Amino acid sequence: MREERIVSEASDRSVAWFDKARSAEIVNGRMGPETPARLREVVSVFVKHLHAAVVESRLTEAEWMEGIQFLTAVGHKCTDWRQEFILLSDVLGLSMLVDAVSHDRPEGATENTVLGPFYVPSAPAYPKGGDICLDGQGEPLLVTGQVRNEAGQPLAGVTVEVWQTNDEGFYDVQQPGVQPENNLRGVFVTDEEGQYAFVSVKPRHYPIPDDGPVGQLLSALGRHPNRPAHIHFIVRQDGYDPVTTHIFAPDCPYLESDPVFGVKPSLIAEFRDSRDQNLARTYGLESPFWHVEWDFVLVGKADR
Template sequence: MRYFTEEASAEVVNERMGPSVSPRLSRIMSSLVTHLHAFVKDVELTESEWGVAIDFLTRTGQICSDARQEFILLSDVLGVSMLVDAINHRTPGQATETTVFGPFHVDGAPEREMGANISLDGKGETCLFEGRVLDVDGRPIENALVDVWSDNEDGFYDVQQPGVQPPFNNRGIFRTDKDGRYAFRGIKPVAYPIPDDGPVGRMLAALGRHPWRPAHMHFLVTAPGCERLITHIFVAGDAYLTSDAVFGVKETLIVDFKPVVSPSERWRAHFDFVLAPATASRA
């Protein structure tokens, strides 16, 4: 065993790892230590700066609760969430691209009839969402489950406003028909800021970055024999498409919301989802 030196700092720390550590944990921690020490040396981190970092991480943990996960927010705004998603979902070229899950999904949303309206608070401009769920060969997938959720007209999800919004507002699960078709009514989503009243928000402000996400509808699409798809569709023309605070926008997921003249909706959004086979979903 060597003594610690500035020049060999990472090597000395990694040498202390025990012989029975699993190969995967050894690889992860060795790489983490190597890159972390290289970062400290690269910027020649001062003791006061390291103190600020420790305080930031402490406050990030302290603000976390059952309703708020500030570390996920930190991962999101640093682009790590999207990078992990990209590495783990290298799907065939025909398959719909994935994006971040986000913190506002709720288990147990009700399954609703085809065409039902998920907007329960009566706010917002009604939009018909429709399309099909297909496999990579273009065949329709019957009985696929399409789980959807979005913010309301004020830019809040129901879980952010308990007692204000009805439970399961702007949420629902739909089952595709024999042609792979899904359809439901909701509202045209609006842009909203991620929570920026904590350490992550203050970090964004210090970096000259805004906290806004472009308008989007969330989708979680599942079917037997297919890889689970977590994605959004984004409203074309939104001011924040190229500066999404969490880097979630992909060009293939931008959709033209078309105005319509109808007594039941003002907008229409069409999008077909293509699911990758489960056996080919991991690179």
């Protein structure tokens, strides 16, 4: 009886001892009974696949330490306006994958893409047709469009937030003291017909910040850092799934090799060289100017 008890106790304790063959199972088994169900699920899956990756790649101690140092450097590079971890998530395709899992929209609805590391909340509000280019640099661009629901009905009172780089490929927060604060950022609200409009400048391609550990990783992988020319949007309306997306210039050479995998065919816009005098007078532009007509289709939250 005593020997049987000793064997039983040893068997019970075996779940506590580390075992290479059962490492993920043992780690996940340490979670307490009060662990929230969703946290338990997510951590269990990540532990399972992380341990499997170490075994499959036969990761060495030196490589593991190099990875730890890399992640430490990523953290040190983060500032109030630069999020190097978002940049890392972007270049690994994780940001786009999380978005795809989270926003599976029906055909015809506007697709999402990555937020990017340079979004700044509380951009200034402008009236319809307002000019967000505060330094007057770049080729003038007029963007007009409509926001509708899936049934094709126009949506009034929708918030349309936009931001982009300047003609040199920098966001305002990258050039404090050079660009005006909130340059090429603005918030608009659709009118009764769901229409919005703003004046900006033609976007151009630019490199993601490659002076940090993420840039070093891209270089080591033989990948370039150049994002195709685009304008960012966040479109919000109560009762609808918010859209975080871009529109891309069709003539950019980097459309098919975006380092953050953000390009989707449905988001490539037409940039027309316009000489429309009526539009020029309405929006205070000199002819010629670039013109993009871009509509958004929102999906009701109850429809998903």
